[in-house]
Each structure stands twice: as C-alpha cells, then as structure tokens.
Amino acid sequence: MKNTRTDQNTIPKSRRERPAKPALTRDGIIDAGLEILRAEGLGKVTMRRIATALDTGAASLYVYIRDTEDLHAQILDALLAPVSRAKPEGDWRQRIKTVLRHYMEVLFAHPALARMAMSTPASGPNYMRLVDNMLGLLLAGGVPDRNAAWGVDLLLLNATANAAEHSTWKESSRAADDFATLEAAVAAADAKEYPHIARLSGELMSGGPDRLEWSLDLLINGVLETPIAFREKEIL
Amino acid sequence: MKNTRTDQNTIPKSRRERPAKPALTRDGIIDAGLEILRAEGLGKVTMRRIATALDTGAASLYVYIRDTEDLHAQILDALLAPVSRAKPEGDWRQRIKTVLRHYMEVLFAHPALARMAMSTPASGPNYMRLVDNMLGLLLAGGVPDRNAAWGVDLLLLNATANAAEHSTWKESSRAADDFATLEAAVAAADAKEYPHIARLSGELMSGGPDRLEWSLDLLINGVLETPIAFREKEIL
DNA sequence: ACCTGAACACCGTTCAAGT
C-alpha cells in the first residue's frame, strides 16, 4: 500500500490525505461489480450500489456502461474467462462434457446471471472463445459443419437453462419452499386430474446427477447423429 | 352492466353513484394483471400498477398474492389454460410437437414470462395438466416410464429456454440491436482468435424454422432411445 | 470528455390503524 514512486510529491495534498480514489474505468466498474456479486448477490449489483462502492454517483457510470443489462452481461463474461481458457482432458466427448459442466458450475454459483444469460444474446470475448472451443471439439468428433453450428447453440442453451432452473431452487429460501410445495403437489397429485403424474411421481423427482449425465449424452448423441441434409430434401 | 337484482336499493347511495368497485378477489387481480400484460408488457405488471387499476392500494393485494414472483407465476398459469386443454391431432410424435409449439407460442408472445418460468418451479394447475398430457403422449409412443418422466422435463425446459432466448430479440429494440451487433461480430469474427466461428459464421446464423424442428426431433428421439437402465449398471 | 448532484418517475413490502 505504500507509495514508493518518486513523483509522489506531484500529487496534490488533498489526494494524499486518504487512499487515492482510483480513476473510473470500465474494468474498475466490473471489478467492483464482481466483488458485490460475491458478497451480496446480483440483486445488489446495481448502478447506485457500485457507484457508492467507487465513491461516486450512479450517473458517472453511464460513460462506460450502457445500462444495467449491459453491466450484468459484462460481469458474466468476466466470470467466463477461466471456462473459456481451460484445457480439459480425454476424448472429444469427455472434453465437451467437462466444458459444459464447468460452464454450468459458474452459472450455478450465480443463479440470477443464468437467467440473464438466457435473454441477452451473449457476445463477450470469453463467451465467443467458449463457443469456438466447443465448435472445435464437435468438429474433432466428426460432427458435420451444420450440426456443429446448430448443436453448439443447443448444448449451451440447455446448460444455461439447466443452471437457471436448478440454481434458483438452491439459492433463495423462497424457491426452496416452492420446490417442497411442488414435490408435495406431485407426490399427492390427484390421480383423477393427473393420472400420469400420480403414477410416475417417484420417477419425476428421481435422478440426481444421473439425470444431468443422461441429458448430456442424449444431446451430444443427437447433435452427432440427427441428420439435417435429409430433412431439407423432405422440405424441398 | 345493468344491475337487475332486487336488492339494489340496499347498496348505499355512495356506492351507486359511480360504477361499483368490485370486491377484491384473486381472480380479479390476475385478470387485471393479464389486461396490463397485454396492453403494456410484464414490466408494468407491478403490485402498485394493478392496485391502481383496481382502485385500491398495493398493500391490499398481499391478502391474495404472496409477492411479485407469485403474481407473475399465476399469470403465466392462466395463459397456459388453452395449451393444457388442446387436443392435437396425429400420431404421438406429431401431437407432442404440436403441444410444444403451442406452449412456445404463448411464451413467445410474452418474453419476460418465459424468463420467469425458467427460474420459478411451475406448479399451477394448467402447467400440471400440460405435463400430464405430455407424459401420456410419451407413454403412448412406447417411451419407458423413467425416460418419459425425465424427458417431459427436458422437452419443456428446452421449449421454455428457446422462447426465453428468441422472444427477447423480437420484443425489445435494445435486444434487436444486440442481435445485429452479435451477427456482425460473428460475421466479422477474427479468424485468428475464433477460427471455427469465422469459418462457420454462415451456418451459425442459418436455420430459421428448420432449426427448431431439428432440435425437437433430436430431443424426442433422444428421449425415446437413450437408455437409462444401462447407465445405472455402469455406475453400480 | 468526463464527472457530478439533483431530480424524476418509479419499485416491493411492512405495519399500525381502521372496518
């Protein structure tokens, strides 16, 4: 924390009195946002809250950030940096599953961001790199070009949706209550109204990690094997 | 609108002067919410706004509605009534696709609700009936019990996610801009940074309705054919 | 160009008090 630079005396006295207020930058804003995210959740990552943390007014942030949605999108992309740079091991299938699980982990840790990712077309550099990596893995596995292009979207959409769905149950106690209510409703489903739900109530709630693995295999196999060319001939 | 009941005179004068303020009910609140939703979008479906429409204070709504999330969830379930009661034609595959497309149509029309549906475990009566119908169709197609139970979730999650993703691009002009930006970013992707995206930029944006059909076929086939029992043996 | 304070137009939710 000690300032060892020789030009220290050129800093006006008023600035030397207390820890210098760092210049406002896009990165500084995102960093402050990440800190608040970790400490207090996305609900507190607001323009006003970040501005307070940076000892300025909310209006000042608008030089660097378009609006709140933009703020959250940039924060998500920052969180995706490690995912986009990881080098998983194994064959292409294992690698792609590892990447997807890693991506989901990030979203699981930040429920509300998964929801946001759902509706804001992601275009940050880290997300782009993630997509590029996944395309490479699919092509390495012999997936045709178009299947790979459409498939990468399907796989990521599914991962995001899964995270958005499950993570919220965990985070808020409200949602936990809801889940308990739902579980009870399914278990006690009126066999007259909902015969299939009543009969399969056990299976509907079963699964745990097996269930995620099943859906990943299902999707990867589908992307690899479901023909597109044939469909076009049918339509033309 | 004319009151023909004989006890009309028992209503105090002050109430007869102007259109009687209807008693507050859960259904009345949801109806008011639906009207505002159609006219002004989900962003305006707030406790305060509905209360104003019903000529009361926001606090009064809390007798019938737990909180804003609950309000939106109940509104979505109301919109799902026609989907849950439709009787589509064709074989089980065609029927299940019709149901899914119908479900997506509703969410497409109300973007923000799709996002909400993503994170709130749905347990309204109409959603339950929709799930029950889909289970029936899968079982009729010869899908094993557990595949059907897990599959109905996967299919609906995918439909919801698809709607949440695409509908927003349509609704807000902000998102339309973003999409144009993304399209440009993909088209101009640096071949050094993102070689696969650069090479497949055409395919990544291609598809239209074919793309949805492809993913529906992929998912339905996967649910039908991807074995679960085998996986368990591997693990045990 | 960047930064600021103040203002505008909203929110959800709680609570004491009324009926």
Place this chain on the structure above:
DNA sequence: ACCTGAACACCGTTCAAGT
C-alpha cells in the same frame, strides 16, 4: 378477516452544470 394510507428503503436513468 380484510382493507387502507403512509412510510421505509430502495431502484434506473436523464439532465444541466461543472471541470
């Protein structure tokens, strides 16, 4: 039990004015 007004604790965004 139901309903209410008022209050509390916030929001995002814009804008005129400063540097």
